[in-house]
Amino acid sequence: MCVENTPPPSGRMTRRGVLAGAAALAGTSAVLAQAAPSASAAPAAPGGPSARGGDLVVEGGRLLDPLTGEVTEDAVVVISRGVVRAAGPRSRVGKAAPSGVPVLRAHGKWVLPGLVDAHIHLNTAAEARDAVLKGATSARSGSTNFYQDIAVRELARQAPDQAPRLRAAGVFVTPDLGDTILADPDLAPLARLRNGVRSPEALRRVVEVNLARGADTVKTRVNERAGLPEQDPLVQVYDHEQLSTIVAAARRGGKGVLCHSYSEKGCHDAVTAGIRSLEHGAFVGERTLREMRRRGTYFTPTLTAIAGLADSSDPVLAERGRTYLPVLKRAVLAAHELGVPLAAGTDSSGGAIDPIGREVELMHAAGLSALDAIRTATTGAARLLGFTGTVGRLTRGHAGDVLVVDGDPLADLGVLSRPAHVVRAGFPVPTA
Numbered sequence: 093m094c095v096e097n098t099p100p101p102s103g104r105m106t107r108r109g110v111l112a113g114a115a116a117l118a119g120t121s122a123v124l125a126q127a128a129p130s131a132s133a134a135p136a137a138p139g140g141p142s143a144r145g146g147d148l149v150v151e152g153g154r155l156l157d158p159l160t161g162e163v164t165e166d167a168v169v170v171i172s173r174g175v176v177r178a179a180g181p182r183s184r185v186g187k188a189a190p191s192g193v194p195v196l197r198a199h200g201k202w203v204l205p206g207l208v209d210a211h212i213h214l215n216t217a218a219e220a221r222d223a224v225l226k227g228a229t230s231a232r233s234g235s236t237n238f239y240q241d242i243a244v245r246e247l248a249r250q251a252p253d254q255a256p257r258l259r260a261a262g263v264f265v266t267p268d269l270g271d272t273i274l275a276d277p278d279l280a281p282l283a284r285l286r287n288g289v290r291s292p293e294a295l296r297r298v299v300e301v302n303l304a305r306g307a308d309t310v311k312t313r314v315n316e317r318a319g320l321p322e323q324d325p326l327v328q329v330y331d332h333e334q335l336s337t338i339v340a341a342a343r344r345g346g347k348g349v350l351c352h353s354y355s356e357k358g359c360h361d362a363v364t365a366g367i368r369s370l371e372h373g374a375f376v377g378e379r380t381l382r383e384m385r386r387r388g389t390y391f392t393p394t395l396t397a398i399a400g401l402a403d404s405s406d407p408v409l410a411e412r413g414r415t416y417l418p419v420l421k422r423a424v425l426a427a428h429e430l431g432v433p434l435a436a437g438t439d440s441s442g443g444a445i446d447p448i449g450r451e452v453e454l455m456h457a458a459g460l461s462a463l464d465a466i467r468t469a470t471t472g473a474a475r476l477l478g479f480t481g482t483v484g485r486l487t488r489g490h491a492g493d494v495l496v497v498d499g500d501p502l503a504d505l506g507v508l509s510r511p512a513h514v515v516r517a518g519f520p521v522p523t524a
Contacts, residue, residue: 144252145174146518149189150494153198155179156501158205158470159485161463163502167203171492174252174517179486196520198496201512204466205486206230206493208473209256209448211350211371211392211437215240219445220247220255224521226447227511229493230474230483231256234350234371234439235264235311238275242306252517257491259477261350262307265289265298265338267329276301290330292337299341310342313352314362318372318401318416321408325354326375328361335365350392354416356380363389369435369476374398374420376427384432390476391427393420395454396446397439425459434460435476436469449508462502469508492518 148171155167168185170178178188189195206229213234214220223231233241241260248255263272263279267288273279278301282294289298299310314330316323330338335351342349348368353359359376363383369390370376376384376391384391398420401413428434436455438446448469455465474484482491494515497507514521 144250144517145171145492147172147190147193148196148492148515148518148520149193150196150198150203150496150515151182151186151189153201153203153496154500155203155486156466157485157487158463158466169203169486169492169494171494171515171518174492174519176486176488176490176492178488194520196494196496196513196515198513202497202499202501202507203486204495204497204501204508205470205484205490206495206514206516207448207452207469207508208232208436208477208479208483209438209440209451209469210369210390210435210473210476211394211439212445213241213439213441214244214255214258215441216443217244217247217254219440219443220244221521222445223256223440223448224253224514224516225511225523226445226449227495227508227514228256228448229491229495229514229516230258230477230479232259232309232350232437232473232477233261233311234437234441235261237263237272239263239305245308253519253521256516257479257483257493259308260306261309261311262302262305263298265295265302265310265312269298276305278304290334292334295334295337296341299338299345303342303345303347307347309347309368310338310349311352312338312349314358315352315354317352318354318374318398318412319409321406325412326358328355328358330361332361332365335362335367339366363387371437372398372420372439373423374416376423378426378430381423381427381430381432384427385430388433390433390435391424392435392437392476393424394437394439394451395420395424395458396451399454400446421454421458424455428458428460428464433472433475434468435473436465437473447509449505449510452508453505456505462505465505466501466508 150169155164166182178185207227209228209231211234212231245258245260316327318325350369351362351367352371353373356375356377360380371392398417401409404410436451440446452465452469470484496513499507
């Protein structure tokens, strides 16, 4: 049984209503109302630094540039309207600091660009703010059930200290939508399908509705979930042809696809179907990694989520975590050595936000150098999300997103999970 192949309504006709509904679900309506700009305010450029950014000078710390590895002593970072205007040693940049601007003193501390969580599920305003407080000033959604991530993305543009700059994925393209069928009236026809979202028409419908609602990327799966004890993560739910249909539909809208995966065959089918990034991917093999390098496909292993399974009270999940984590670490190191681009992502969900710094630590534990591990949550993840030139460095023209930590991250990556200060678009984020 197929869905009638009719196009969804125009995003221009429905996006405002969907944003309002999603904002209510995400608990952001009141915040948006308080932070709404005046009619004369310039709109924020998509993906760029917020037009509502603040003015701030960060001075006195050691500034790390993840791209070059250069460390600048007694550095000054000048942020104006949320954008870095100057950064470097006090002797060169100090005079560029305007008077009357708030100053964040970082003497004895290290200063880095805000980190990027390339796989996170943000369903509420509280989760979004918690992600920022834990160091993720930019992020990519791994999907939400009712388009809450699209509302969170708008919250980030209107009140940047309340949420990370976000690439939204909308709803999951998966065989069984469950209650997500209620996320949009244009998904309702899929309820008639006896075998779920599997036909080309059904797969295209979910992608098209996502794009009409303003999704920046598309999330799908090739395997069942590792976090549910009744599911087998090595069972494949979509084949190469179905994945190719999803990728083609996304590309027609100018979007890429991130794909939940575990088995080697599933990983290979997803990569050769043309996905943009492989998520989890514990059992990805060398032939697939070589194909990823050739295509420029990213690997987002979500080590934090897999490590978390080992602590589960469920014996099936605990055993799964203990078994999968060393396999995944070996896959991460093999990918890095082959030149596959890596991105850090926690796969946080369900109200519990893991610090993105923990994922960086686990990248290092897998065999990456400390600097290369930091790059997976800065310059590397920025490239994946299309934020190059905006995120991942603190140089002129980049976003004024700053992480201040109490120690040398090149010697102890653990400091990234305990930021002393977080600045989002020039606004220091209060911890209380």
